[in-house]
Amino acid sequence: MGKKPLMIRNASQLVTLKGASVAPLTKEGMEKLQIIENGSVWLEDGIIQSVGRDEELAERYKDRMHEADIIDATGKLVTPGLVDPHTHLVHAGTRENEFNMRLQGATYMEIMNNGGGIHATTSATRAASKETLFEESKKRLDQFLLHGVTTVEAKSGYGLSLEVELKQLEVAKELHEAHPVDIVSTFMGAHAVPAEYKENPDQFVDIVINEMLPEVAKRNLAEFNDVFCERGVFTPEQSKRILEAGKKYGLIPKIHADEIEPYEGAELAGEIGAISAEHLLKASDKGIQALADNGVIAVLLPGTAFFLMAESANGRKMIDSGVPVALSTDCNPGSSPTVSMPLVMNLGCLKMGMTPAEVLAAATINAAHAINRGKEIGSIEEGKKADITIFDVPNYMVLQYKFGVNHVHSVIKNGEFVVEQGRVVYRNAPVHN
Numbered sequence: 001m002g003k004k005p006l007m008i009r010n011a012s013q014l015v016t017l018k019g020a021s022v023a024p025l026t027k028e029g030m031e032k033l034q035i036i037e038n039g040s041v042w043l044e045d046g047i048i049q050s051v052g053r054d055e056e057l058a059e060r061y062k063d064r065m066h067e068a069d070i071i072d073a074t075g076k077l078v079t080p081g082l083v084d085p086h087t088h089l090v091h092a093g094t095r096e097n098e099f100n101m102r103l104q105g106a107t108y109m110e111i112m113n114n115g116g117g118i119h120a121t122t123s124a125t126r127a128a129s130k131e132t133l134f135e136e137s138k139k140r141l142d143q144f145l146l147h148g149v150t151t152v153e154a155k156s157g158y159g160l161s162l163e164v165e166l167k168q169l170e171v172a173k174e175l176h177e178a179h180p181v182d183i184v185s186t187f188m189g190a191h192a193v194p195a196e197y198k199e200n201p202d203q204f205v206d207i208v209i210n211e212m213l214p215e216v217a218k219r220n221l222a223e224f225n226d227v228f229c230e231r232g233v234f235t236p237e238q239s240k241r242i243l244e245a246g247k248k249y250g251l252i253p254k255i256h257a258d259e260i261e262p263y264e265g266a267e268l269a270g271e272i273g274a275i276s277a278e279h280l281l282k283a284s285d286k287g288i289q290a291l292a293d294n295g296v297i298a299v300l301l302p303g304t305a306f307f308l309m310a311e312s313a314n315g316r317k318m319i320d321s322g323v324p325v326a327l328s329t330d331c332n333p334g335s336s337p338t339v340s341m342p343l344v345m346n347l348g349c350l351k352m353g354m355t356p357a358e359v360l361a362a363a364t365i366n367a368a369h370a371i372n373r374g375k376e377i378g379s380i381e382e383g384k385k386a387d388i389t390i391f392d393v394p395n396y397m398v399l400q401y402k403f404g405v406n407h408v409h410s411v412i413k414n415g416e417f418v419v420e421q422g423r424v425v426y427r428n429a430p431v432h433n
């Protein structure tokens, strides 16, 4: 039985981001939000059916208006559901002790090299049951929804063994099926060299390539393959081997690049044709040019820079150089334990010199492209998924100006309310396709 249509009426600003489904926005294009004032949208069968000024839609649907649930969005900002293209969603435990150590001067890498950091979360994730992982991650997904996010990418990488990497990816799949937020999975077996292989990292690289990648691909558990390319973790050469091997199984390369030190990760992303390079705090000018020349999306994570007390990536320079920029939380228990894309957008403006328009493009359509979903989500256009966020602010500038507040009023996923008046309201999660 078809569900009731839903009509959102009279948004003071309806940010459509129309016209960017085929390729991400770059340069001045990122300023063009394609806003409709007094905008309305008709949603039906989980799909956006019609978008326009309220008068137009009222005329078009005058004979069917009585069938629909009507939402009055007067005075509100309506945007595509936010997309978070880089998270470490499925994990167990927290690392507030490390936060405290960092506040006293320890660095992220020192903590990791002493067996903490990713290793600590790996131990906790190995020890956790699937049920525990599911429940802990589900709570985070509810919080994502409350912050206006309707799709997240989720990486494995806290197993560092075939069995536990599969466990994490299976939990992500179960959550995708059970929760309204859509999850797009990335295999990240090369997130750290596990303690067992400390003396022989190349042997672990071989295991990732020869044992993990084929099994993940065979079970269809991921679309992307990611590597933490960083001095002391995986070298550019090892990263290249792993990402090239993944391509043979149809896994699209992503890369954690130049986060802590310049390491030519951005250059490598360009060379191998990665869909995205992430972090890039220390990317070189040559690296930025390589991203621009090869259309690699820079997924920037200013929440991580903020939390690590480091200088953010140079988002302004990247945009001006023609790099398509997306934003993400990096939600993880060590370097960015947040679920707030609105906060990340605030930091994009305040710490990376991006404009309020650019951060919104970066958190919607460009983020969708970073996970190969540009044709399905990230803009409000006829035929796309009915994923929409309504903010209780009159325009998109106020969303950035009144920082540090969750302005999300309601969220619609697949054409149905999942957040209303700032509360999660979904009952039985919809069946995903």
Ligand code: IZC
Residues within 6 Å of the ligand: 088, 117, 118, 121, 228, 256, 259, 332, 333, 334, 335
């Ligand atoms: O758990 O610390 N940077 N991976 C690369 C992370 C941060 C996640 C973590």
Ligand code: ZN
Residues within 6 Å of the ligand: 086, 087, 088, 256, 330, 332
């Ligand atoms: Zn990450």
